[in-house]
Amino acid sequence: MKSKLGYIKFVLLIALVAFLFGFAEKRHDNRKMTGTEVHFTDSENLYITVDSVNNLLIQNEEGDSNLGEETLDLNKVETLLNSNDMIENAEVFLNLDGKLSAIVSQRKPIGRAVGNQSFYLDRKGKVMPLSENFSARVPLMLGFNEVNIFEAYPLVSYIKNDSFLSKHITAVNRLENGRYELKMRKLDFVVYFGAVKNIELKFNNFKAFYKKALIDEKLDTYKKVNLQFGNQVVCTKK
Known part of the structure; x- marks a missing residue:
């Protein structure tokens, strides 16, 4: 008798739980x-x-x-x-x-193409339209369209993620031969980067050159700094 009573209580408990669950779900759905x-x-x-x-x-x-x-x-x-x-x-x-x-x-822009076509390159390497609400302070990208801009993504992304480079580089210029030049903030010389390869090596060389030239107070004496020759930085004076 006790076992039968216990079974009935168990069934009633299950039914009560099911009712309360269904009621709560129905109330949630109707809210x-x-x-x-x-x-x-x-x-x-x-x-x-x-x-x-x-x-x-x-x-x-x-x-x-x-x-x-x-x-x-x-x-x-x-x-x-x-x-x-x-x-x-x-x-x-x-x-x-x-x-x-x-x-x-x-989306986070890392570069802004200007010219016949104007748009951003975002941090995932995709084309992003300009916003009517805010203009990003990112390097300008000259000589690009929505096709050839993807080849520059590794270069522009590296610049964006480096505190020194993102502070000093204001523009990336694609030349007709598919090579690249970089323009610096408040400095007259152009940085000839060449092809998009050996990015880390070239920029490490450039940083070493920049530090030495800054100490020697010679940054204003150059018109071109060439990074395409392996471990060498070749400078052309004004």
């Missing part, structure tokens, strides 16, 4: 969205604004705040945000208070 909120992982330079992201969140039925949460497809909302030209990655989720929230990482 209305209370709005949206946007967080940027880097909020200093906004290539896309909070308002623009909010507009994307409510652009179609997936982001309509009048819909119940059961109608939301968060993957579709994320896909919508990630298709934006200024967004590198977006994560979308629902808060406990019913808000549709987005954590947004913007």
Whole structure:
């Protein structure tokens, strides 16, 4: 008798848990969205604004705040945000208070092509359009289009990730022969880099030259610094 009573209690307990779970899920599904909120992982330079992201969140039925949460497809909302030209990655989720929230990482420019075509090269080596909201302080890229710019990515990326080079190099110029020249901030000489190879070696040589010339106060005496000859830095005086 006791075992039968215990079995009945167990069945009732299971039924109660299932009921409470179903009730909570139904209540959660019927809850209305209370709005949206946007967080940027880097909020200093906004290539896309909070308002623009909010507009994307409510652009179609997936982001309509009048819909119940059961109608939301968060993957579709994320896909919508990630298709934006200024967004590198977006994560979308629902808060406990019913808000549709987005954590947004913007694309990061490392160079800006100027000329017949104007656009950015981003840190992943992809073409990025200019933003109406902010202009990035990155080296200018001369003589490039949306096809040949990818060959310069290793060079421009190296410059961007080096504190000394990113401070002093203001432009990357692609010559007709496919070689490269670099322009320096507040200095008259041109750095002839040559082909995009042996990048680390060439820049280490350049840094050693720059340090020595700075100590000797000779930086202003050169018009061209050539890095293409292996371990040598060949300078041409004014």
